[in-house]
Amino acid sequence: MAQVENEHASDNPRDGLRTNAAHATSETTHASETPHTSVVPDPTDLRIIGRGTCGTIYTSTSRSTVAYKIGRDRDGLWNDIRLTARVHRALSDPDVDEWFASKLQVPAIKGWVADEAKECFWADYARFFPESHARETTPFVFALSLIPTIDSETRQALLWRYDFTTSRGAVLANPENDFCLIRPYLGLATREDEPLCRSDNLWNFPFTREDFRSFPLDSSWYFKQMVEEMATGLAIIHWHAHVDGMDIEFVLGGRADWDETHTDIVDDIDTSGPFCSSLPQHEITLATHAPDSDSLSHRYRRVRLYVLDFDKASPVSFDQPEAAIERLVTAVTCNDPYFPDPNATSGDDLKLWQDFRRAYLRTAKWVSESLVEKHGKRARKWPARFMDQWERKAGQLLEGKNGEFIEFGD
Template identity: 30%
Template structure:
């Protein structure tokens, strides 16, 4: 299984494609998608999940998977199953304070859905040479990119002065998501005039230079991983944590509901105040937000496994943790700062996981601590073969 996972990771073309057409998710789509979780490919259900004649051009992300080899075609279906579990776990009322988002899954389109592809093929721009459409496709909410002020800070930090104007004007840099590497430090290089902020790797020392609250980040990632493990029952294998923005508040006719001003605030406004302008100003001040996505290599585990085979489960979860280690603080670090980040991560993970397990079989209560102990013991083998960070 591990060999297959690694083959999928390195051989598949899992590429993001933006539809140029205006597309909008049906508001009932999530409810209907939930009915197919953990079922086989039910064509009668899936064909009903159609995004045709929708609006919102920049809020939907399409991911397609190359059809060769054939055995890789299940990857996006696996992604959908795990994605739905994580989304439902994050929306559980007991997690109302979790500081991490997961994009909404909108649609799964098999290559055999001729009706959908006939309607929508023309909406797609030219794609990678290795992709042949129709193909297995997953549609989800596009993670909102970092706001302008954050992009400017990255450009000022990463670019020499003579390159900054060029980088700021580069339209691709508007699609900025920052991968947060809490266990890696950046290798200093000569500044490049071709800085790209799309899928930017932001290392620990860079976050320190930018005065980013890395302690809050370690805590948020620890909580998110706890919910993924204990409420979603997903192993979190090869998931990604990135920094983007809060979900965009777009104009939906009811401006007052979007802004939520109090009656006293409205009374204090000058007569004829342009309320819609206030909405536009607010939308330009997005807060940054941690997001998690990319579940195509994840597996779902079941409660009986945790009860009857806890050691095997812990070994597997620790292995998944070590495979994804750039995002997490690591244990047994000599540097005081990194040691402190591990403490914040592990403490928040145990606390949130214990909360998640309160309503479950009490025999599962020991698993969060066993997971952290396994990470400390290095039960899972990291890509570098040890717990040291790599530059």
Template identity: 25%
Template sequence: MASGDRRHLTASDESYNPSIAPTLADHPVANPRLLSLLEPITTEDSRASTPQLGDLEQELHRMLSIHSLVPTSPSFVKRQAATQAENKQSYRKIGAGACGAVFAQKGESLAMKLAKCIDSDLWNDYLMHTLIFEKAKLHEIEIKVPECYFFVPKEDPVYFQKHQTLSEAAQAVCHFPTDILVTERIIPLSEVARTVLIEKYCAGPIKEKALTDPANEDCLVRVYLGSLQGKSGLKFFSLRNFKLHLNQMVELQLDVEEMASQMGKSMAVMHWDARTDARDVEFALRSSTKKIPVSIKDYSELLRMKPRTYTGPESRRNEDHFHRKTELWLLDFNQVRTITLDEAGVAQVVEAMTINDPYFPKPLQDNPVARRVWNRFVESYLEVADAVLKEQDPTVRELPGIVLQRLIELQQKKQGKLSEIEASG
């Protein structure tokens, strides 16, 4: 359907059946205005068959699905135990960005983000990270935000004296002394997940190198719901910031609408409660620890058992620590800036969303899944924004809808320019 035709559809059209969350039934922008922000979903789209997954795709579906439990491989457990017995003072780089480089000790749960330059945004990162963590916790949104522990200014000589091995590990990347932000370390995706990702998406000639590259142990999968450009057979391959595009997630039958919902809710919290533009934040799949406790048996179950039957976990550990839970994480806050609840704030939010990597769903797409993902994002965004702004003036409560409308208008202009280029060619 051409983008220019979609605004003339109404709810009475048989082909128009956008899903609207029940919680939005009484939303102040619901019906005419909400419908103007949603994409048309046809009956044919809804009835699209789901193909059978191959073995490789089934394994990736299991590993990358949000909330899925993944037992940690025995080799990882052995390495962790060995690491605990080794010198815990050794550090290695586990990530890097424009603002800083991230280091961690083997077997430890802290991540050390070191500023790369003098005028870094690390203090702003600290402020915005703490603010957004508190707001996400307050609203109990599903997305995970790592905890932010403490800040070390470069002028603190005692800290650097006590952590000389950190300076030694990072001296090739950063000028010491430098500011440090200490946060929760997020567990990478499992070794099995890394292996299957390499098998699925890495070019054949470099697969062996990718499997043995230590950098790929720090596996983080960026979720690009706004892109359909994902490809296999990549000749330049890294799992440290692996980009998983919407078309690839659809192929793996991941719950992309749930991801869109989590994104929408978290963006609404960041925009309208934290009052920030959420500039350059990142959405990525990584693991969290999940302890599997002993399964407690009730009295009737015990009566049916042979006396003195073992009833603990299969691992024979009192508490099995070696499981990971795949989660969607919200990361990187160094470029986040505060906004005002007015037209200037809207402009700031829209700009931040359009210059970021394509994490967010896009409107006016031909792909039926992309349309459903956009709709879910819109519904969740407005639902949370309405709850946050319910005590505000009506003009302020309109701002979230204006943001979404601006995104639609920008996409219309972009598609119009592309059409002109194609026509002239």
């Protein structure tokens, strides 16, 4: 998720993020017949900025601070909403803020279109979504805070430095490249012969360890900070939010502070039905305004680490700790190679893994006190047991890749 720069955007971070319900109903037709949807009447500049297995991502080209995810997988999208909200609460915990000066970020959920309002919403607004499937069907939709794009200077440098699956001319002329997020593949040494590193645009541009060392996005200092943020964030997801993190995505995007100024997801979202209308966060706005570019532009010249896409993740109970730890191991070893390589044996790569492991265990010790209170002192050993099993599983997978180890299921 990303955004383009606009010199004429509003200087109020809240402008366009949510319209007053009475004001919205006075300006809409079908949507005004139900209290379940609040929208700006003419969001003509919506644009696709990403696609995934669970949905398509849109934002306004007028430098919106909100993104919109639409798709047909009702259960997957609702799972994304509730677990993103859960992880956001965990990362926003005042105690976590006190422990970590800089930490992993997660988009805040801003609202959704309730089931009973969906037909009316798409009757009014399908024409504003660029892809035709939105006009022919009534997919589910929710809003979340936007991850800003990498700055334009860095985007241009990436376009000229790296090879793409299309021609250089096509890449440079492609307006999709106004949006850029970077996937930090710390588990990959180099781009050479790596399918994950093939790309035809900058939406989720892959970066390997070699790329970080030869093309510093911010500084060598930030690379170390990013590794620590990824480790501490994963520990908070596991041991404070109690989410397994299956198939989650990490991206580097621009810095922004609006996510911290209006985040209010209710506590009972975990027990509420999918796309219900009984919660106060069920209204969304098709936003077309955002903070003034002059006041925020400097923040886009630095990068920040985000985590997103919780549609395939699941809550974890530690009532059966061995089963829970096994699930965590499965999640980290089945994911894309974001994490440093546990099989590293020497040099910078070994140090990278050791730094990651150390930061993870330090954080897990701090944030797992509720588990210690519930399960006793034995719970203090669980994070280290997880890391040991992760290293063992990674070794087995490497042996299997080299033809030396084959593991058959039951």
